[in-house]
Amino acid sequence: MTIVTTAEPTLTLPAEWRDFLALTKPRVMTLVVFTGLCGMLAAPVAINPILGFTAILCIALGAGAAGALNQWYEADLDAKMKRTLARPLPAGRMDKQSALHFGVGLAIFSVLLMGVGVNWIAAAILTVSILFYVLIYTVWLKRRTPQNIVIGGAAGAFPPLIGWAAATGDIALLPVLLFALIFLWTPPHFWALALFVKTDYANAGVPMLPVVAGERTTRSQIGLYTIPMAIAAIAPWPLGLTGAIYGIAAIVLTGIFALLAVQVATRTTQAEDAMKPEKRLFAWSILYLFAMFGALVVDRWVFA
Amino acid sequence: MTEPNETEIRARQRSRARVVALLLGGFALLMFAITIVKIQQGWQ
Numbered sequence: 001m002t003i004v005t006t007a008e009p010t011l012t013l014p015a016e017w018r019d020f021l022a023l024t025k026p027r028v029m030t031l032v033v034f035t036g037l038c039g040m041l042a043a044p045v046a047i048n049p050i051l052g053f054t055a056i057l058c059i060a061l062g063a064g065a066a067g068a069l070n071q072w073y074e075a076d077l078d079a080k081m082k083r084t085l086a087r088p089l090p091a092g093r094m095d096k097q098s099a100l101h102f103g104v105g106l107a108i109f110s111v112l113l114m115g116v117g118v119n120w121i122a123a124a125i126l127t128v129s130i131l132f133y134v135l136i137y138t139v140w141l142k143r144r145t146p147q148n149i150v151i152g153g154a155a156g157a158f159p160p161l162i163g164w165a166a167a168t169g170d171i172a173l174l175p176v177l178l179f180a181l182i183f184l185w186t187p188p189h190f191w192a193l194a195l196f197v198k199t200d201y202a203n204a205g206v207p208m209l210p211v212v213a214g215e216r217t218t219r220s221q222i223g224l225y226t227i228p229m230a231i232a233a234i235a236p237w238p239l240g241l242t243g244a245i246y247g248i249a250a251i252v253l254t255g256i257f258a259l260l261a262v263q264v265a266t267r268t269t270q271a272e273d274a275m276k277p278e279k280r281l282f283a284w285s286i287l288y289l290f291a292m293f294g295a296l297v298v299d300r301w302v303f304a
Numbered sequence: 305m306t307e308p309n310e311t312e313i314r315a316r317q318r319s320r321a322r323v324v325a326l327l328l329g330g331f332a333l334l335m336f337a338i339t340i341v342k343i344q345q346g347w348q
Contacts, residue, residue, distance in 0.1 A: 013308035014316050017323040048345070050337045057334075117338045 015094035020102055022088055023071055024064030031289065032063040032159045035182065038293035039160025039175055042300045043167035054117040055166035059159055061110035062126045066133040066155070068103035072096060073138050080204040083197070114166075122166040129158035143205070146212040150225075153186025154179075160293075174241045177232055178296075182289065184229035188222045188261055189285040195219075195264070196275040196282075215269060222281075223265030230254045233292060242296060243303035249295035257281075257288050 036059040040052060047055070071078065071089055079090035088094040107130050115123035137152035157179045164175035194201060194208045195218060201208040210218045233254045237247030260281040267277060 013313055014320060016316060017320050048341050050334075050341045054334065054338060117334075 012095075015088060015098055019088035019094050020068075020098075023068040023094075023099055023102060024106075025067035025071075026064075028067060029060050029063050031286075032156065033060050034290060035178070035293055036060075036159035036163040038297050039163030039178060040167045041163075041297045042160075042174065042178075043164045045168045047167040051118050052166070055114065055122060055163065058110045058114035058118065058122075058126060059162055061106055061113075062130050063159075065103050065105075065107035065110055066130045068099055068106060069130075069134045070138045072099040072103055073134070074142075075099075077143075077204050077206065081200050083200060118166045119169050121169055121171070122162050125158060125162045125165055125171075129155055129162065132158070143207065146207045146209040148207065149190045150187050153183050153190075156186060157182035173239070174236055177236050177239075177241070178293075180232040181229065181292070184225055184232055185285065185289060187225040188229065188257075189282065191218050191222050192264060192278050192282040192285065195269075195278045219265045219267070222261055226258055226261040226265075230258055236296075243299045245302055246295050246299035249299075250292060253288055253291050253295070257284060260284050 033056055037056055040047060040055060071087055074084075075087075075089035075096060078084035078087050084090065089096060089099055111123050111127050111130070114126050133152070133155035137148065137155050141148045141151055160178040160182070161171065161175045164178075165171055191209055194210050195215065202211045209221060234247070234250045236242045237244070237250060260277065263277045264281050269275070
């Protein structure tokens with residue numbers, strides 16, 4: 001008889017619950033929850049507050065799950081960038097398997113809760129959005145093409161569609177236009193950021209447009225994407241889907257966006273450039289989306 | 305890096321268990337509320 005001796009299992013420190021929270025990218029969640037809520041409030045049918053809360057919770061949990069799976073897959077990449085170096089995985093505060101299990105578990109939980117508690121149409125779109133972000137954006141496109149964030153932007157554009165579907169049980173033209181707005185807003189938003197943090201992305205080997213195609217192309221693309229974005233932003237008014245409050249707000253806010261985008265599109269970086277126009281466009285782009293969706297909800301309440 | 309001692313591990317497990325307990329409690333309440341809403345909607 002042989003005696004098999006096994007090494008004493010080494011004690012490992014379990015990750016803190018705060019690290020699991022950090023895995024869900026709570027800051028990104030703010031915009032997701034806001035646009036999802038606005039999509040829900042813009043719907044012609046009022047949803048029961050408990051079910052509405054459940055739907056928003058599921059959108060937030062789904063986004064958190066996608067964020068966790070993104071961090072699980074990109075731990076090596078995150079370790080190379082200053083901005084992401086302190087995340088739980090690259091900092092070594094959590095093992096990869098915990099992050100994977102947490103992400104998959106949270107994703108399944110959010111979809112099932114949405115399906116059982118709200119409706120299965122909303123649950124189906126939530127599933128598509130999570131899979132889109134994790135598989136199409138994170139795994140497939142991000143490291144392969146400089147158009148990564150164009151397609152990846154679609155993942156962030158789903159929440160208003162999910163919010164609307166949660167309230168009505170179907171999909172209509174208005175939430176599809178809201179989807180298009182966020183989808184087309186993403187490239188100018190991220191490329192403005194990429195213009196002033198490009199060294200970070202370059203070090204990590206992510207093919208962001210300024211790194212791969214150069215600054216000139218990036219600036220032109222920012223200008224070009226702003227055109228269809230402006231059309232998607234203003235279209236709901238002439239199409240009769242919203243009232244004048246949204247229409248006028250959309251024209252003014254989009255006009256400012258376009259002016260800032262033209263400034264960025266037509267200039268070239270000088271030596272010792274502080275990149276002020278790029279930073280201004282980036283800052284405005286965030287405010288812009290909040291203001292547009294806010295205007296939509298106000299418009300709905302006034303004209304309802 | 306020093307090995308984490310048992311007290312430290314237990315403390316972390318306790319704090320995680322507390323959070324999970326709170327989340328489970330919240331989930332139970334939410335399921336109860338959803339059930340009530342669904343029953344009411346069935347009546348209407």
